[in-house]
Amino acid sequence: MRQFLKKNKDERIQSEINSIYRMGYHVLMFGILIDLIVQFADNKLSGNSWTSVRPLEFGTFMAANILCLILMIYKGIGDDDTRFAETEHFPHAFYLLRSFAISLISSVIFGALKAWQLHPEVQSDLSLIIFIFFISIFLSTGILIYGLQYLCFRIAKKRRNKIADTFNHDDN
Numbered sequence: 001m002r003q004f005l006k007k008n009k010d011e012r013i014q015s016e017i018n019s020i021y022r023m024g025y026h027v028l029m030f031g032i033l034i035d036l037i038v039q040f041a042d043n044k045l046s047g048n049s050w051t052s053v054r055p056l057e058f059g060t061f062m063a064a065n066i067l068c069l070i071l072m073i074y075k076g077i078g079d080d081d082t083r084f085a086e087t088e089h090f091p092h093a094f095y096l097l098r099s100f101a102i103s104l105i106s107s108v109i110f111g112a113l114k115a116w117q118l119h120p121e122v123q124s125d126l127s128l129i130i131f132i133f134f135i136s137i138f139l140s141t142g143i144l145i146y147g148l149q150y151l152c153f154r155i156a157k158k159r160r161n162k163i164a165d166t167f168n169h170d171d172n
Contacts, residue, residue: 029064029065036053036057036058036061037109039053039054040113072156073155073156073159075159076156076159076160076162076163077160090150090153095146095149095150096146098145099141099142099143099145099146102141102142102145103137103141103142104138106137106138106141107134107135107137107138107141108134110133111130111133111137114129114130115130
């Protein structure tokens with residue numbers, strides 16, 4: 001009976017399964033994010049003053065991502081990219097590019113949603129309104145994402161150094 005309970009784990013197979021789960025996680029999170037955006041847009045287009053998304057879905061989405069981030073930081077990783085998981089210096093160019101891309105995508109999505117919700121009497125000032133909205137979303141999202149990435153990197157580096165010190169003290 002003991003043979004059935006204990007399974008031998010092949011590291012190569014575990015690595016492949018982990019990459020499959022990671023891809024599935026990204027597809028699931030992207031699908032939930034698109035659903036949340038569609039819910040928000042649908043509420044705005046239907047003229048509801050209450051623009052809400054399903055709280056359970058939004059809470060689950062946020063909890064899953066925050067939990068993954070906290071666990072990565074706790075393990076001293078800070079990012080799922082192995083090139084930067086153990087670096088001692090923050091890779092500014094990589095994270096600036098990532099923040100720029102995410103800011104651009106979110107600005108375009110929310111700019112389009114803002115254009116759909118505007119009333120016909122404001123259509124003459126549409127380009128100025130959309131431009132201001134686009135820039136404000138772009139800047140706030142970019143700064144927030146870059147700052148969070150830097151904070152996560154610093155905390156993960158501190159945690160990684162603490163783990164390394166623990167191992168060094170155990171060896172002595």
